[in-house]
Amino acid sequence: GAGVSQTPSNKVTEKGKYVELRCDPISGHTALYWYRQSLGQGPEFLIYFQGTGAADDSGLPNDRFFAVRPEGSVSTLKIQRTERGDSAVYLCASSTQGTSVYYEQYFGPGTRLTVT
């Protein structure tokens, strides 16, 4: 079946612009996660949704970052007033249920964001 998909695969934007990154989870998965992976580092947690609500947004670095999941399926990560330090690969993952370690997190291919 279809895996987690993310669009766009690549995004180049100018400093100060607004960007939206989209994640389509595996059908039926109620939990959705966003991570950010900078070059040479491991993924860093941003936010986790259970259904439509953000169950844990402790990883969002500041108020320029915001994420929504209005219908409990597709999610959009929104970044305002982008900075060069926001350049990274943004990963999305989904799982059948949110907090049980017995349910695997399936990762998408990521969106590579470059802020010039």
Add this chain to the structure above:
Amino acid sequence: GDSVTQMEGPVTLSEEAFLTINCTYTATGYPSLFWYVQYPGEGLQLLLKATKADDKGSNKGFEATYRKETTSFHLEKGSVQVSDSAVYFCALRHTNAGKSTFGDGTTLTVKP
């Protein structure tokens, strides 16, 4: 807070060599431990996991044992293949938490 430390790479081995990638962690309580693999051009995939102390996770010839006393989860494989060339990430996650904490990854290159 939680942290995961992996041995620095890159690691280069000849085919059929023995592989060890070290991973240690710092965390409160007893998290579950994971190894993920990222093949060139692909997304992260779960390789194996262990959910409690002394558990051994295994998959595709890879193994790792959850050692509470040394807070370690080292990845091993007896005979690597060229197709094992990838980046390997160690991670932890607490029960009833969505967030995973990852190490910085170790790049493995296997030469024929």
